[in-house]
Amino acid sequence: MPIEVYLNVAASGLLTGLVYGLMALGLSVIFGVVRVVNFAHGEMMTLAMFLTLVLFNALGLDPLVLLVPVAAAMFAFGYLLQIGLINPFINRPEHSQFMLLVAVALVLVNVQLIVFGPDAQGIRTRYSFDSFQLGTLIVDASKVYAAGAALVVAGALFAFFRFTLLGKAIRACADNYDGARVVGLNVKRLYALTFGIGSACVGAAGAMLMVVSDVTPAIGPAYTLLAFVIVITGGLGSMPGALLGGLLIGLTEALGGVLFTPSAKSMFAFALLVLVLLFRPQGILGRKAA
Amino acid sequence: MIARLLEGVPRRGLVALAALLLVLLVFPAFASGYLLAVGFLILYFAFVGQAWNIMMGFAGQLSLGHSLYVGLGAYAAAALYVHFGVSPWIGLGASIATAVLAGAVIGFLAFRFGVAGVYFAILTIAFSEFARIGFDHFTWVQGSSGFFLPVTNYAANDLWNLRGSPTMFYYLMLGMTAGAFVLCHALLRSRMGYYWLAIRESQEAAQALGVNVFRYKMYAVMISAAMTSLAGIVFAFYYNNLFPEQIFHISRSIELILGPIIGGIGTLVGPLVGALLLTGLAEGMREAMLQLGIDVPGVKQVFYGVCLLLVVMFLPNGVWPPLAKAFGFERRSTDRGER
Numbered sequence: 001m002p003i004e005v006y007l008n009v010a011a012s013g014l015l016t017g018l019v020y021g022l023m024a025l026g027l028s029v030i031f032g033v034v035r036v037v038n039f040a041h042g043e044m045m046t047l048a049m050f051l052t053l054v055l056f057n058a059l060g061l062d063p064l065v066l067l068v069p070v071a072a073a074m075f076a077f078g079y080l081l082q083i084g085l086i087n088p089f090i091n092r093p094e095h096s097q098f099m100l101l102v103a104v105a106l107v108l109v110n111v112q113l114i115v116f117g118p119d120a121q122g123i124r125t126r127y128s129f130d131s132f133q134l135g136t137l138i139v140d141a142s143k144v145y146a147a148g149a150a151l152v153v154a155g156a157l158f159a160f161f162r163f164t165l166l167g168k169a170i171r172a173c174a175d176n177y178d179g180a181r182v183v184g185l186n187v188k189r190l191y192a193l194t195f196g197i198g199s200a201c202v203g204a205a206g207a208m209l210m211v212v213s214d215v216t217p218a219i220g221p222a223y224t225l226l227a228f229v230i231v232i233t234g235g236l237g238s239m240p241g242a243l244l245g246g247l248l249i250g251l252t253e254a255l256g257g258v259l260f261t262p263s264a265k266s267m268f269a270f271a272l273l274v275l276v277l278l279f280r281p282q283g284i285l286g287r288k289a290a
Numbered sequence: 291m292i293a294r295l296l297e298g299v300p301r302r303g304l305v306a307l308a309a310l311l312l313v314l315l316v317f318p319a320f321a322s323g324y325l326l327a328v329g330f331l332i333l334y335f336a337f338v339g340q341a342w343n344i345m346m347g348f349a350g351q352l353s354l355g356h357s358l359y360v361g362l363g364a365y366a367a368a369a370l371y372v373h374f375g376v377s378p379w380i381g382l383g384a385s386i387a388t389a390v391l392a393g394a395v396i397g398f399l400a401f402r403f404g405v406a407g408v409y410f411a412i413l414t415i416a417f418s419e420f421a422r423i424g425f426d427h428f429t430w431v432q433g434s435s436g437f438f439l440p441v442t443n444y445a446a447n448d449l450w451n452l453r454g455s456p457t458m459f460y461y462l463m464l465g466m467t468a469g470a471f472v473l474c475h476a477l478l479r480s481r482m483g484y485y486w487l488a489i490r491e492s493q494e495a496a497q498a499l500g501v502n503v504f505r506y507k508m509y510a511v512m513i514s515a516a517m518t519s520l521a522g523i524v525f526a527f528y529y530n531n532l533f534p535e536q537i538f539h540i541s542r543s544i545e546l547i548l549g550p551i552i553g554g555i556g557t558l559v560g561p562l563v564g565a566l567l568l569t570g571l572a573e574g575m576r577e578a579m580l581q582l583g584i585d586v587p588g589v590k591q592v593f594y595g596v597c598l599l600l601v602v603m604f605l606p607n608g609v610w611p612p613l614a615k616a617f618g619f620e621r622r623s624t625d626r627g628e629r
Contacts, residue, residue, distance in 0.1 A: 037408050085603075092606060094407060095352055099551050099602045102544055106595035113588035221540060225419065228412050236408070263434070267423040270416045274399075277413050281405045 004136045009254045011139050015147040017250020019208045021243040022150040023223065024230035025157065026201030032237030033174040033194040036086055036097050040105035042223030044199060047108060048074050048206025049215035050116050056123050056210070063123065063210045064149050071153075071203035078199025082192040090191070105220070112217035122214035146208040153204045154243055157197070161239070170194050174237075229273045235286025244285060248272065295476055303619040314464055318457045326456050330528070332569045333463040334521060339549035339561030340470040341517035346547070347556030348474075348483065349510035350490030352407070355396075355414030356518055357542035358421050359389040363519025364526035364537055368439055369431050371451070371527075378452045378523050385519040392417070393515030397508045415540060422538030431532070439530040452527035459528045466524070467562075470517060475558055477513075486510055490556070552601050554608025559619075563610045571597060 027041050038044075048070055055066045085104065089097050130141035161167035173180040173190050180187055209215075226249070234245025249269050256268035276283060296304070317329055338360065345351045366388045367381035396417055400410050426434040447454030452462075477483045485506045488496040497503045526532055536542070553564025575590045601609065613619075 085599075088603070094411075095346065095551060095555065096602060096606055098352070098354075098411075099548075100599065102548075103595050103598035103602060106598065107592050110588035110591040110595065114586055114592070118587065225415065225540065228415070232409065232412055261427070264423055264427055267420060270420045270423070273416045274413065274420070277405050277409060277416070278399050278403050281403060281409055 006255065006258065007137055008139070009258045010251055011137055012143060013250040013252075013254025014247055015139065015143040015250070016212065016254070017247040018147040018150040018243065019205055019212070019246070020226060020230055020250055021234075021246020022154055022208070023202055023205035024227045024234070024246055025154060025239060025242040026198040026205070027227045028198075028231045028234070028237055028239060028242040029157075029201065030195055030198035031231070032239075033170055034082070034086070034090070034191045036089070036101070037094075037228075038198070039098060039101035039224060040108055041202065041227045042225070043105045043108035043112070043220035044074065044077070044202045045206050045209070045223040045227075046112060046215055046217055046220045047077075048203040049210050050112060050217075051203070052207040052210040053116075053121055053123060053215065062125060063207050064145060067149060067153075067204050067207035070207045071200040074203030074206075075196040075200040077196075078202075079192045079196035081199075082195035083188075086195065087188050087191060090188075105224070109217050109220045112220075116217060118216060118218065120214040120216045123210055125211060128211075140212070142211045146211050149208050150205065153201065154239075157201065158239060160197075166193070170197075226269070229269050232283055233273055233276045235283025238283060238285045238287070241283050241285035245283070248284075295472070295479065297479075300619060302617070306617075306619065311468065318460055323456065326460055328569060328573050330456065330460050330463055331573075332565050333460070333467045334524070335546060335549045335565035335569055336562045337463065337467045337470050338518055338521045338546045339553070339565055340467070340474055340558075341514050341521065342547050343550045343556065343561055344474065344477065344486075344517070345510050345514040347550060347560070348478065348486040348490065349507055350486075350493075351507060351510060352411045353414045353511075353514070354411045354540070354543050354547070355416070355418035356514075356546055357538050357540065358392060358414070358418035359515045359518035360522040360525060360542065360546070361418075361421060361425070361532075361534070361537040362388045362392055363522030364532055365425065365431055365437065365522075366519075367523040368437060368526040368532060372437070372439060373430075377450050378527060379450065382520060382523055385523050386516045389515040389519030389522075390512045392421075393511040394508065397511035401504050401507050415543070418538055418543060419540065422534050425534035425538060428534075434534060437532040439527065441530050452524075456528075459524065463524060466520065471558060471562070473517075478558070482506060482509060548598070550608075552598070552608055554610035557608070557610050557614075559614070560608050560610045563613070564608070567609060568594075 023041070023045055027038055030036065030038050051070045051073060052063050052066050055061065055069065056063060059066070081104070085100060086097075089100055125142065127141045127145070131138050132141055132144060161171060169180070169185050170190050170193065172183070173185060173187050173194075177187065180190075230245035230249050231242055232245075233248055234241030234243070249272070252268045252272050253265040257265035260268075280286075314329075314333075318326055321329060338356065342353065342356050345353050363382075363385035366385040367378045370376040370381040370384055371378055396414060399405070400413055405413055425431065431437045442453070447458045449458060449462075452459075478487075485496065485501045488499070488501055489503055489506060493503055522537075525537070549564030549568055550561040551564065552568060553560030553562065572590070572594060575593055579585070579590055605612065
């Protein structure tokens with residue numbers, strides 16, 4: 001195969017990887033602060049995608065505009081989930097938290113199945129068949145827009161955590177739970193905000209992914225796994241790590257699909273994950289656990 | 291030996307166990323084909339739950355990839371049987387060897403490199419997913435199109451080749467579950483069992499006291515993997531078909547650990563109670579849906595999920611510990627360190 005094919009596939013993998021990265025960023029933010037692994041992450045992703053679909057069919061707006069209301073709705077969902085269910089579990093053992101979120105995932109995926117049915121559904125935008133050409137490189141316009149939006153949202157998130165008082169307060173909770181309480185922060189509310197923010201990331205990523213991909217309720221667990229793989233590769237709790245992990249996994253899967261068979265592509269992502277776990281368990285950009 | 295095993299077990303606990311065993315033994319005489327299948331499933335989940343419990347409940351290592359051992363065990367014995375006509379009783383050697391090897395590799399990599407907690411759990415998922423996709427492309431066992439065992443009319447039960455009626459499988463599974471129960475009880479009472487509990491409670495403290503943490507965690511993974519692979523063999527010969535997408539899938543791993551978690555992690559009876567509750571609940575719901583004429587896929591699972599949610603929220607240690615207390619089944623000596 002000519003080299004251009006690989007370049008095209010790699011470019012497309014990297015662009016999709018950015019959207020995956022944003023989804024994983026949500027997981028990473030939640031784990032980094034609340035210290036709970038969100039096993040319902042992929043199910044929340046499909047929920048966001050279905051929300052986008054419904055709004056698109058009702059309003060006919062561009063998914064990248066719908067990103068805002070979807071992210072807002074997912075923020076509310078995450079906030080309430082943390083307040084109602086997860087906060088009482090903060091000091092419970094890991095397997096207990098895991099069970100809670102597995103139960104949430106089970107409910108979510110099946111409610112979606114009841115409401116939206118089992119079939120794959122997608123949307124078509126004005127630019128669905130457009131593409132950009134850069135020399136020999138041809139990339140889908142929709143992927144470029146989605147990846148661009150992912151970068152914007154991720155950038156906004158970085159700025160929020162670095163420059164705003166609220167962002168700093170949340171980082172304080174992540175760094176030192178007791179210390180944050182001593183200085184008078186309302187940790188439970190900040191946890192809820194964090195879970196909301198993580199969910200909003202998923203909401204935004206879901207709206208973007210809707211531009212380039214179809215959705216079924218059954219795909220949820222696969223997205224959960226994908227988010228795990230990305231976040232652990234990049235470094236659980238590290239925000240740039242999640243984006244980097246997304247890029248790497250997007251690239252690995254795309255190239256694995258061309259070099260071998262497309263159905264085996266996730267195997268390469270898992271192989272990468274195993275390598276990272278063995279040689280750098282904290283992830284490429286992660287900090288060593290204390 | 292037997293006296294040692296019985297030491298400290300309250301008499302009414304023994305009586306209850308004997309009664310339960312009796313009920314399970316005569317159950318097939320009264321059960322319809324459907325109920326027998328449900329009974330088989332309950333025993334199956336009790337068995338794999340017990341096996342998983344060795345790793346998580348005893349040694350404190352959270353594995354979310356136990357479908358790997360089920361699948362490897364199932365495929366190894368089934369492939370030997372189909373390709374070479376090897377009896378599963380001989381093939382189980384290959385099943386155990388494969389599963390133990392896989393467990394040893396995962397354990398070695400994880401424990402040597404200090405992969406623990408959530409990271410360990412996700413490493414186990416990664417390996418089972420890796421196997422799932424790998425077996426999808428493994429043509430010797432037909433890849434993703436599924437591997438089928440020859441099915442004939444069951445005129446007579448052939449226990450040697452595990453070809454026979456559901457009743458035979460029920461009793462086989464009953465024997466395995468009872469065996470696993472006794473084995474786990476014995477393990478808990480052994481030196482290794484105490485080491486495991488020590489590691490579960492505090493790895494650093496155990497190490498400081500001179501417990502070879504690495505070795506005993508490896509033993510836990512390997513024993514758990516070997517037991518789980520046996521369940522895989524029965525699964526293969528009972529259902530007669532194997533699909534990588536089903537047997538290695540993460541939802542299988544989650545399904546098999548729900549029982550012990552709901553029942554009570556680290557307890558001996560927990561996996562039994564959990565399997566009974568969950569399978570009973572799922573099948574009861576299927577029946578209720580049928581009666582009510584609700585035919586919407588997913589309704590059953592939503593209800594299932596909500597029940598799970600309620601148990602996790604309100605019974606953090608599982609269903610069994612409070613029940614044991616209420617019935618006076620707790621061990622007399624409380625200094626044993628068992629939950």
